[in-house]
Amino acid sequence: MNEGPLIPHLFRTEYRKIVAVLCKRFGFEQIATAEDIASDTFLTAAQTWGLKGIPPNPVAWLYNVAKNKAKNHLQRDQVFANSVAPVLKDQASATDEIDLSPQNINDSQLQMMFAVCHPAIPVEAQIGLSLRILCGFGIDEIANAFLTGKDTINKRLFRAKEKLREAKVHIGWPAPAEMEERLSAVLATIYLLFNEGYYSISQDKTLRRELCFEAMRLCTMLVENEPTNQPAANALLALMCFHASRFDARVNAQGELVLYEAQDTSLWNTDLISKGGYFLHRASSGRQLSRYHLEAGIAYWNTQPADTKEKWEHILQLYNQLLLVAYSPIAALNRTYALSKARGKQVALAAAEKLDLADHHFYHLLLGELYTGIDQANALQHFRRALSLAKTDADRHAIRQRMNGPGATPEV
Amino acid sequence: MDEYLLLMRLDILTKEAQPSPEQLEVYMKQYYDWVGGIAAQNKFVGGKGLSTEGKVLKYNNVMTDGPYAEIKESLAGFIIIKARDFDEAVSFARECPILEGEGNTVEVRKVVTEHHNC
Numbered sequence: 247m248n249e250g251p252l253i254p255h256l257f258r259t260e261y262r263k264i265v266a267v268l269c270k271r272f273g274f275e276q277i278a279t280a281e282d283i284a285s286d287t288f289l290t291a292a293q294t295w296g297l298k299g300i301p302p303n304p305v306a307w308l309y310n311v312a313k314n315k316a317k318n319h320l321q322r323d324q325v326f327a328n329s330v331a332p333v334l335k336d337q338a339s340a341t342d343e344i345d346l347s348p349q350n351i352n353d354s355q356l357q358m359m360f361a362v363c364h365p366a367i368p369v370e371a372q373i374g375l376s377l378r379i380l381c382g383f384g385i386d387e388i389a390n391a392f393l394t395g396k397d398t399i400n401k402r403l404f405r406a407k408e409k410l411r412e413a414k415v416h417i418g419w420p421a422p423a424e425m426e427e428r429l430s431a432v433l434a435t436i437y438l439l440f441n442e443g444y445y446s447i448s449q450d451k452t453l454r455r456e457l458c459f460e461a462m463r464l465c466t467m468l469v470e471n472e473p474t475n476q477p478a479a480n481a482l483l484a485l486m487c488f489h490a491s492r493f494d495a496r497v498n499a500q501g502e503l504v505l506y507e508a509q510d511t512s513l514w515n516t517d518l519i520s521k522g523g524y525f526l527h528r529a530s531s532g533r534q535l536s537r538y539h540l541e542a543g544i545a546y547w548n549t550q551p552a553d554t555k556e557k558w559e560h561i562l563q564l565y566n567q568l569l570l571v572a573y574s575p576i577a578a579l580n581r582t583y584a585l586s587k588a589r590g591k592q593v594a595l596a597a598a599e600k601l602d603l604a605d606h607h608f609y610h611l612l613l614g615e616l617y618t619g620i621d622q623a624n625a626l627q628h629f630r631r632a633l634s635l636a637k638t639d640a641d642r643h644a645i646r647q648r649m650n651g652p653g654a655t656p657e658v
Numbered sequence: 659m660d661e662y663l664l665l666m667r668l669d670i671l672t673k674e675a676q677p678s679p680e681q682l683e684v685y686m687k688q689y690y691d692w693v694g695g696i697a698a699q700n701k702f703v704g705g706k707g708l709s710t711e712g713k714v715l716k717y718n719n720v721m722t723d724g725p726y727a728e729i730k731e732s733l734a735g736f737i738i739i740k741a742r743d744f745d746e747a748v749s750f751a752r753e754c755p756i757l758e759g760e761g762n763t764v765e766v767r768k769v770v771t772e773h774h775n776c
Contacts, residue, residue, distance in 0.1 A: 567694070600698075
């Protein structure tokens with residue numbers, strides 16, 4: 247094996263672990279140092295491995311180098327602290343072993359998740375920091391995912407770290423009384439991270455897939471850890487598994503979105519579907535019914551290709567309940583679509599007319615569909631309105647597909 | 659946009675008047691279709707169903723088992739919705755499926771904040 251593809255791979259999987267452990271050890275205010283030491287470790291690896299070849303156990307090698315660099319840093323720091331501030335409280339621990347055991351790596355990463363998904367910083371910054379610190383993404387990859395420049399991302403991450411420092415965010419487990427609320431913030435960020443990948447208009451399919459799988463990986467860590475193995479975390483993981491099962495089917499070779507009903511169901515990933523079922527089952531312990539439970543329920547029914555009334559009745563009832571806990575225009579529109587499949591177009595049209603969503607291209611797309619076969623001229627008018635309101639080529643493409651074909655669920 | 663309280667009263671105590679499990683499932687579906695339709699318009703604020711137990715406290719330290727009902731219908735649940743005016747609130751209430759049953763009522767009350775009361 248040559249070191250070319252190995253180092254980027256190890257960077258993706260090990261950088262975040264080293265940063266989490268060091269940051270936990272140094273305190274969050276030293277995150278820049280932790281990142282520097284981790285980056286420096288990979289630089290040393292690239293130089294040394296290039297000359298001497300890859301060591302027998304590259305990961306252990308990386309941990310050793312990181313440990314030594316961290317110890318040097320702490321010693322230098324201690325000398326500085328001793329001469330400048332002789333009353334340093336924490337001197338004794340400065341030369342303690344850096345603990346890179348699997349258990350501590352895992353705990354540090356989970357605790358880092360809570361630190362990064364802290365309400366002190368905006369959600370966008372939480373996602374950016376998660377990608378950088380928890381997923382080991384490069385700045386250019388994050389910029390690509392957000393469709394923005396590297397400078398913007400660098401500034402955003404810098405400000406976010408400043409804010410977390412100012413808020414004296416501590417890397418540790420939230421108090422039991424706070425757990426539910428803090429976990430719910432972590433889950434919200436993970437879900438947004440997933441959606442960033444699933445619905446992103448970025449053309450980079452590999453990157454989008456990685457965003458989705460990173461979100462699932464983070465959520466998996468939560469459900470494998472006792473205090474965070476809550477029903478809502480399992481429900482979110484189930485939801486993401488169900489969605490991700492259509493990853494290969496929903497985009498064609500040209501990178502265009504394929505509508506749900508036009509998808510080749512043989513491309514649906516059955517492993518992910520059954521994995522989703524497993525976590526949905528685990529989510530149903532306890533009395534908690536989060537929005538993720540409801541969305542996972544809907545996503546489950548969407549993995550059933552048969553277009554039955556039963557399926558749509560279930561989907562309708564789940565949307566009814568979802569809207570009670572979390573309104574969104576998309577949920578309102580999807581509920582109306584489910585209503586048309588379960589109760590007929592006339593009932594759905596009456597409900598659609600009451601929605602105050604005429605600015606939304608999906609609203610007109612829905613009305614176009616509902617009027618198809620009832621009032622063709624009206625249907626066409628709504629499709630045209632949808633086209634003029636659509637903001638992306640992908641959306642316009644989907645609308646044109648729908649104008650020409652039979653009714654299909656918006657994959658939203 | 660003001661908030662309105664919709665109080666739903668029906669007979670939840672008389673044994674013979676209670677629906678079978680199958681009938682209850684149909685009723686619940688109708689209820690969720692109704693309330694989901696309000697929520698789809700982003701006009702649902704909150705609400706709860708109530709159990710059949712209750713206590714009624716009165717003047718002079720009198721307490722009786724409830725729920726309180728001078729008629730056989732008692733408060734079964736409530737929701738708070740947003741509406742432009744009383745007319746719109748009433749138009750939502752009119753579609754409440756419990757009104758399919760004789761004797762059942764939905765009372766519509768406008769919510770006033772303390773601030774407005776002053």
